[in-house]
Amino acid sequence: MKEATIKVKRYDGEKSFIQEYKVPIEYNTTLLSALFKIKDEKDPSLTFRAQCRSAICGTCTVKVEDRHILACKTKVKDLLDENGEVLVEPAGNLPVIRDLVTDHAVFLDKLKDAKAWFVPKEPWEKVYPEDLKKFDKETDCILCGACFSACPAFQTDSNFGGPINFVKIYRFWKDKNDALGDERIKIAKANNITSCVHCKYCTFMCPKEIPVEQDITQLEFYGKQKGIIEDNQQFGGFNNFGFGGFNGF
Ligand code: FES
Known part of the structure; x- marks a missing residue:
């Protein structure tokens, strides 16, 4: 058992702010379990969305640095930096309703x-x-x-x-x-x-x-x-990934 610092980017309907919580975690503690622990034991106002807790319903998506993840599928230990901290933000490209809840x-x-x-x-x-x-x-x-x-x-x-x-x-x-x-x-x-x-x-x-x-x-x-889409753009976009293969095409 060790202690992690979970920082959450929150939104109260008017302004965004970062709030920090200290949470005891074990090897298998998922980010969603940690969020529930915060809500149940420290701050009932923390708002996030989750249902199945099994990577099936698709409701618990959040952003951690450059990763866009299911909170129920990701262990906290795999997200912590060298200081034992992680910043959790709402999913991107979507309006935020409250805290980690976005408008799907x-x-x-x-x-x-x-x-x-x-x-x-x-x-x-x-x-x-x-x-x-x-x-x-x-x-x-x-x-x-x-x-x-x-x-x-x-x-x-x-x-x-x-x-x-x-x-x-x-x-x-x-x-x-x-x-x-x-x-x-x-x-x-x-x-x-x-x-x-x-x-x-x-x-x-x-x-x-x-x-x-x-x-x-x-x-x-x-x-x-087939001439359905105009051929006026190079594949590969801004990088050198290219096609990545046309397997099975
Ligand atoms: S709670 Fe259902 S996918 Fe995470």
Whole structure:
């Protein structure tokens, strides 16, 4: 058992401020457990969002330095600096309602723009395991918004759909029983897919290890090949990551 200093960037509806709490932690103490301990034993006014505590519901996303994480999946010991301190902030790119609670309506509205639901095709085609493999990882998305929180593309384009949006577009585009087919590429274009800078932060931050940037690259590449998206932008964005592979494309 040792003591950690959890600093929380709080917001009371008018102003932001940092508040410090000393919390005893053990090897397996998650950040969410530590936040509950603070709320239960030290400061009931501390506000955060959580439900499943099992990395399933996607509600506990927060920011710690450059990491956008599920508080329930991350151990405090892995976040502490050399002084035994950690600063916890609300997820990025979203309006803060109070303390660590952000307004998810921003990306939920964008999901409506992306038509992020299955549109059944008639007649129905038989589905084989290899068909499901094409979007197996993407079905793991729990809408936690870690990718959305980390995405730098919003700094230059507030109308960018966001990585979460394109994961959903990709998932249904790859489903042979979805009726929209390449209409989904047009939806990706309408959501400004070419504003992606291919930094891969979304992929690095996804707690479900979905290859988010690779999905965006495949949608964009296919759209350009088919003439649906104008080919006036180089892949690879501002860095040298390049494609990162077109596996399975
Ligand atoms: S509490 Fe459900 S994902 Fe963390």
